[in-house]
Amino acid sequence: MQVLPGAEPFEHDGSDIGVLVCHGFTGSPQSMRPLAQRCADExxxxxxxxxxxxxxxxxxxxxxxxxxxxxxxxAAYRELAARTEHVVAVGMSMGGTLATLVAETHGRGVDGLVLINPAFEMKDLRLKALPLLQHVVPSIAALGGDIKKPGVQELAYERTPLKALQSQRQMWAQVTRDLPQVTQPVLLLHSPEDHIVPPECSELFMARASSADKTEILLTESYHVATLDNDAPLIEDETVKFIRRVTQAS
Known part of the structure; x- marks a missing residue:
């Protein structure tokens, strides 16, 4: 299957500090590429x-x-863990769910967790119809592209396959159940105005994660895809600062 231009994975070999970056559902590495590139530049x-x-x-x-x-x-985490002394997991939206699962699974093998508008279990009543609806309707309108900044586009699908969405819902349930296992330092950046993932997901994480070291930053000038939005420079600066702090890098 041909990969869309701009959706290619990204990797960079640098110091003994590893950064695992995870993109969101129906999106691609394009949405996280600027943040990944900033980490590489550091x-x-x-x-x-x-x-x-x-x-x-x-x-x-x-x-x-x-x-x-x-x-x-x-697999990407294990490669980083084998090459570096420290690993920080970073994710946006469903990528935040996956980064949290990395922290839950690998424990002390993860030095810190950066979450940007992360998705966890949601109470939207429409989602309750998915187990049946997925067998009747193959897809619904797109979920991506929620960006406040004019003229910026996310490379995401125009349709959302319901079987994959139902599978993501199952992952939300597992990861949300195990949130008390998260003990690593956390940087949580989220948008008060997010048309894809409700702010309640961030509130849920803050309430249930066991981490003693939690930093919360509001992205008041961005919608869901904040890494491509007005607050992108803030996200990049705070992420780098956090990575250096939790890995004790100068």
Missing amino acids: GFTVRLPRLPGHGTTWQELGRTGWQDWWQAVD
């Missing part, structure tokens, strides 16, 4: 994988599930 070793089914066609995404996405992220 000298860190960076891996930004393209999740299976993403950056190609929505039909291909419909043939994948959360275990496929997790395997790609876990």
Whole structure:
């Protein structure tokens, strides 16, 4: 399957500080590329994988599930862990769910967690119809592209396959259940005005994660895809500062 131009994975070999960057559902590495590039410019070793089914066609995404996405992220983590002394997991939206799963799974092997508008279990009543609806309707309108800054576009699908969305919902449930296992330092950046993931997800994380070291920053000038929005420089600066602090790098 041909990868869309701009949706390619990104990697950079640098210092003994590894940064694992995870993109969101129906999106691609394009949405996280500026942040990954900034980390590379700072000298860190960076891996930004393209999740299976993403950056190609929505039909291909419909043939994948959360275990496929997790395997790609876990493989990238293990590669970083083998090459570096420290690893920080970074993710936006569903990428935040996956980064949280990395922290839950690998414990002390993760030095810190950066979450940008992360997705966790949601109470939207419409989602309750997914188990049945996925067998009747193959897709719905797109979820991507929620950006406040004029003239900026996310490379995301025009349709959302419901089987994949239902699979993501199953991942939300597992990761949300295990949030008390998160003990690493956390930087949570989220938009009060987000048309994709409700602010309640960030509130849920802050309430249930066991981390003693939690920093919360509001992205008041951005919508959901904040890494491409007005607050992108703030996100990049705060992420680099956080990585250096939790890895005790000068």
